[in-house]
Amino acid sequence: MTGRRLGNDPAAHELNILSINIRSLRHKLRDVLDLAEGTKSDILVICETWLDSSVTPGDLHLPGHNLERLDRSGNVGGGVCIYWKAELNCQPRPDLVSPGIECCWIEVKTSHQPCLIGSLYRPPGCTVSYWDSFEALLSKACSPTTQTILCGDFNVDTSRNCSNHMRLADIATSYGLQQHVRSPTRIGLRGPPTTIDLVYSTMECASPATNHAISFSDHHAVTTPFNMVPIRIPPAAPAQTRNIRRINMDLFRQDIQCANLCSIKGTCTEMWTQWHECLMSLVDQHAPLRPRKHRAHNVAPWYTPELAALVRRRNKLHRKWLRTRLDVDYCSLQQSRREVTRTSRALKEQHYNEAFVNATRNPRQTWRVLNQLSERQPVHTLPKCSPDDIGNVFAGIVNDPQRPPALTLPQGPMSPNSLSIFKPVTIARVRKLLSSIAMTKATGSDGLPGTILKSCADLLAPSLMLIFNKSLSEGQLPPSMKIANITPVYKGGE
Incomplete structure (x- = not known):
């Protein structure tokens, strides 16, 4: 929760950032929400979302969070997004998006200076020219007047010396960025563990970054707390009735x-x-x-006891594989992951099919289901102006000499x-x-x-x-x- 106190210092506050390579976000929202609540994260930085334009904002809604996303155009896979708690004073920064680099940004308002937070995914096998584009991106994002935090899957193993690691380290050092992840973040069936999910920042973190083994991705989630005092949007007055x-x-x-x-x-x-x-x-x-x-919005109304049992079984198999590291246990885990995904898709389709059938003769209910499915929001097209400007416009219409008066108004004091x-x-x-x-x-x-x-x-x-x-x-x-x-x-x- 934003504004948590650290130790006995009443002036210190902590902003907790969760970074994860999700490998398909759409059908793992409940897992992401449970993880965010369990780690008490304020901002969720996610890469490899595997989204496209057919996925609506309603499909990605997390209660109490806002979303900024950048989907990969053309090819399948990739994509990045950032969720942040609605109470934080944040705004997207699409002006920092650079062609050829999958990275989206938001700006967090703090009591000291703004902080830019980016979600980046670097595909494996990128050419050497990628680092030139990456350096150009940092030249726009890093400045003396802002703090910068960049999280994501860089596909660069910092646990061993290689050309990509050396180039990344040189660029980060030149812009005052330090890397906070020290332990491996991906432990696969074959090959040694790798540290490829990284967190760079221009500030010190409040405590060391922590890795969390999760059952719905082969990457570890990383939580990094920062000493920061974000400006929160005042909560609305509680509704009374x-x-x-x-x-x-x-x-x-x-x-x-x-x-x-x-x-x-x-x-x-x-x-x-x-x-x-x-x-x-x-x-x-x-x-x-x-x-x-206020009833909390159910992130997945089709989440049945059957699906919950499959999720518990998947989590159990994941914990077993972490203990044994056997091929047979990893295959069982992968099979369970696929079963959870297939069942979630089928239950969601069944839920909305039944909702549309029940609303066949009720247009209002039909639109309610459509709005729930697409998460449609009202479009505010009122131009930005002061109340005095609006009043002057109305007064000008009433006092227009070419407009015939509809009512003779008394002149002077009544x-x-x-x-x-x-x-x-x-x-x-x-x-x-x-x-x-x-x-x-x-x-x-x-x-x-x-x-x-x-x-x-x-x-x-x-x-x-x-x-x-x-x-x-x-x-x-x-x-x-x-x-x-x-x-x-x-x-x-x-």
Whole structure:
């Protein structure tokens, strides 16, 4: 979790980065989420995602995380992505993407200076010219005003001296990058263990990088904590709601009668304030506000007990192979991995087929399933401008001399006589309007539930009639009645 304290130093904070070569991400999201939660990682740097344009954002959704991805174009395989917790103040940096290098970047806002985090995959067998492109990439990403962290599968074994290792080490040293992974990250069936999943940074890590053997990839996951104070986005105020349905309406009506709302005196504003406070105190007494519980989004609704059993078996076989290192155990592990992947795909297909069949005659449910499948998000096309600019646009339309006025507005300050053309409000009229309130509509800025106003219209109408007539006689409205929630809808154009 972001903002974890280290030791007894209250000023030290830790940002935990998880780096992994996933070898196909799409059907391993639950494994990735479990690993991220188990390691308490804030940012997930993933390579070899094996994605293409046919994979929608909905297929890659992780609850509470945002995603930046870079798929390989043309050939199959490759690809990189970065997940980060939604509470972190991060933004993608597509301007740092370089042709010929599979690497995507995000920028993390911190209290000291920004930090660039990159996810890189270098395919095996690259030509010597790759390092020239890599050095050009670092020249854009590394600067004195930012910190830089670069993670991924470099396919360069740093445990032995070779030409690629020497060239990579020279480039890293020239840009002030240090490598933090010391133990092997890939232990295959044949050949010696290799250290090819690397973490480079321009800063010291808070503690040594840790390798985690995982059952859904033949690479180890690497967690690296950094001393960093990221700027977090303030959490939204918890949503609150009232359980209006559980109100004992008979007792509530008795309390309204005992409140004697018709006895309220004073100016229009004073009467409305006292009336509103009195009614809201009764509402709080009978239906107090309570935080709304949000159900966590299930990353895989098709995750059945059958699939869970297969995953447990795969993990057990992985632990056995780590102990024995026998060929027969490795073959069993590979077979179990393939079985988990096939079953996950089949269950997902079955889940959405059944969802579409059940929604055949329900267009709304059909679109709900489509949105869940594609993770469609509303597109915000409202241009960036201040509230004053929006107000000036609306005022310009109303005051346009070429536009015929729809209503003759009074000029100058209003007086009580200016409202004499309106007839006094009657109790029957107020009661009729209260009874016509739609109880399914959201509560307005006054916080009064429509269900209360409609159910108690006969008791509230007399006191409201007095307030409305007082407003007409004084020629003014209470300030709170002038407040409204307005959402301008951008229609395009200038």
